Amino acid sequence: MAKRVLIADDSEFMRNLLREILEADFEIVGEAENGVEAVDLYKEHDPDIVMMDIVMPIRSGIEATDEITDENPDAKIIMCTSVGQEEKMKEAIKAGASGYITKPFQKPNVLEAINDVIPA
Amino acid sequence: MKVDIRELGQFNHLASQGAERAARSLSQLTGVAMDVEVTDVSLVTENVLAETFTGKSFVGVELGLEGGLEGETVLAFERERALMLQDLLLKATGSSDELAQSSVTELGNIMIGGFIDGWANHLGEAINMTPPKYTEAVGPRILPDQAIEAAKNHGVFLFESKLKAMDVDLDFSIYMLPEYRQFVELLSGNEGNQIPVNRLSAFEDLAKEGAGNAAGQIGMMTGLDTDVDVSRLRFVPLKGVPRQVGDDRYVGVVFELKGLPSGYLVVLFDEESAKTVASSMMPGDTSEEEIGTMTEGAIKELGNIMTSGFIDGWANVLGTSIEHTPPNFVHDMGSAIMSPVVGKLGTQQEYAFVIDSTIEIDGRQGRCDIYALPNERELARALSALPARG
Numbered sequence: 362m363a364k365r366v367l368i369a370d371d372s373e374f375m376r377n378l379l380r381e382i383l384e385a386d387f388e389i390v391g392e393a394e395n396g397v398e399a400v401d402l403y404k405e406h407d408p409d410i411v412m413m414d415i416v417m418p419i420r421s422g423i424e425a426t427d428e429i430t431d432e433n434p435d436a437k438i439i440m441c442t443s444v445g446q447e448e449k450m451k452e453a454i455k456a457g458a459s460g461y462i463t464k465p466f467q468k469p470n471v472l473e474a475i476n477d478v479i480p481a
Numbered sequence: 482m483k484v485d486i487r488e489l490g491q492f493n494h495l496a497s498q499g500a501e502r503a504a505r506s507l508s509q510l511t512g513v514a515m516d517v518e519v520t521d522v523s524l525v526t527e528n529v530l531a532e533t534f535t536g537k538s539f540v541g542v543e544l545g546l547e548g549g550l551e552g553e554t555v556l557a558f559e560r561e562r563a564l565m566l567q568d569l570l571l572k573a574t575g576s577s578d579e580l581a582q583s584s585v586t587e588l589g590n591i592m593i594g595g596f597i598d599g600w601a602n603h604l605g606e607a608i609n610m611t612p613p614k615y616t617e618a619v620g621p622r623i624l625p626d627q628a629i630e631a632a633k634n635h636g637v638f639l640f641e642s643k644l645k646a647m648d649v650d651l652d653f654s655i656y657m658l659p660e661y662r663q664f665v666e667l668l669s670g671n672e673g674n675q676i677p678v679n680r681l682s683a684f685e686d687l688a689k690e691g692a693g694n695a696a697g698q699i700g701m702m703t704g705l706d707t708d709v710d711v712s713r714l715r716f717v718p719l720k721g722v723p724r725q726v727g728d729d730r731y732v733g734v735v736f737e738l739k740g741l742p743s744g745y746l747v748v749l750f751d752e753e754s755a756k757t758v759a760s761s762m763m764p765g766d767t768s769e770e771e772i773g774t775m776t777e778g779a780i781k782e783l784g785n786i787m788t789s790g791f792i793d794g795w796a797n798v799l800g801t802s803i804e805h806t807p808p809n810f811v812h813d814m815g816s817a818i819m820s821p822v823v824g825k826l827g828t829q830q831e832y833a834f835v836i837d838s839t840i841e842i843d844g845r846q847g848r849c850d851i852y853a854l855p856n857e858r859e860l861a862r863a864l865s866a867l868p869a870r871g
Binding site for chain 2: 416465
């Protein structure tokens with residue numbers, strides 16, 4: 362059975378790009394435009410993995426990750442973001458992120474990051 | 482408020498690396514090979530912002546910065562270039578027109594991220610970015626209000642990276658404007674190397690005045706209308722200067738400056754402008770088909786007079802004496818003319834203040850570019866001695 366993925370990114374362009382990369386191998390259970398939607402959709406679908414942008418309106422990806430992992434410490438969340446700052450990476454790991462990829466990415470980077478977190 | 486020139490060099494270096502990351506991101510997203518020609522930083526006034534942005538339509542991606550560096554920043558694309566990028570991005574994803582704004586916004590977000598990461602890592606402190614906002618405007622209105630306000634009051638630091646596409650006509654600049662006060666604090670560095678920041682603006686005004694004098698002298702000797710189109714004091718990595726001048730062929734003169742500050746001054750005309758100017762200086766209907774001895778003589782003479790007009794003002798205000806060597810005539814590609822100059826200065830410094838002035842001749846029919854490259858340390862010393870501006 363295909364692994365279930367939740368995509369959270371405020372950019373429609375980036376959500377589409379991620380969907381195109383993933384839909385052949387994964388089931389996309391939902392797409393969130395901000396951190397609040399990401400938390401709500403996570404609770405609703407309990408996905409195997411979340412692809413989470415950091416800079417999002419209303420609630421950032423790091424805050425959403427913190428909230429999700431507070432409730433489910435085993436949640437698998439990969440931060441996929443344009444921010445490559447060391448301090449931000451530390452914050453993301455502290456919030457409970459399992460992995461980190463920097464935009465722009467290509468299909469092999471995304472699949473490799475997911476495979477590192479949830480081996481096939 | 483004071484800035485340490487070496488810190489300015491460090492931030493310029495990080496911005497150059499950021500621009501290269503941004504270019505790689507752009508290449509990856511669009512499939513178009515991009516290269517960064519140069520990244521420079523200048524302290525610009527309201528007038529220079531107007532000269533840089535007026536008359537062009539822009540698409541911008543604006544976002545706020547918090548933490549290690551605060552303020553609003555914008556990445557601006559000329560509208561025509563942004564539309565080309567949209568086409569490339571949408572082709573890459575096979576998406577509809579509705580995604581056009583989203584694609585450029587995300588591209589801007591990724592590119593700004595490339596800049597900010599290097600600065601944050603240098604500061605050892607996170608810089609938080611607010612979600613990017615797509616904007617469109619004509620002229621300087623593309624810039625954040627606070628940047629325009631700062632430019633009015635005391636100037637604002639403008640980072641400009643020129644990106645060049647390798648195989649298609651997609652050259653454009655990206656502009657970054659960090660919040661003035663905090664950025665000046667970041668540049669404070671060591672007391673011994675500091676220059677009061679307002680002296681940079683004063684020197685820029687002085688350079689502009691010098692360009693005005695030089696333009697007046699062209700007008701006087703040729704009878705052609707002349708006007709200073711752009712005059713900027715940029716802080717650039719020396720190795721980027723030849724690329725910035727480019728591979729078009731120029732006719733001109735190179736002078737070595739001796740005094741405080743020492744350095745070089747280069748006056749360049751494109752070939753057609755050189756012939757026009759030379760024939761206008763001669764009595765009767767005299768002109769050369771190719772660049773020959775007549776043009777050489779005229780350009781050397783004109784260059785001599787322009788150079789004096791350009792640097793006399795510096796010497797008077799700085800309270801120093803600056804002399805120049807006889808003109809060395811050059812006729813070559815711009816990059817080939819600038820490389821030896823940069824090579825000589827490069828033994829003493831990695832970055833340079835470049836005064837880059839463009840003079841329009843006879844409307845937009847011709848142009849003359851003046852590049853002044855003073856010795857960085859000597860200029861800093863001379864500027865420290867300048868009286869503060871009112």
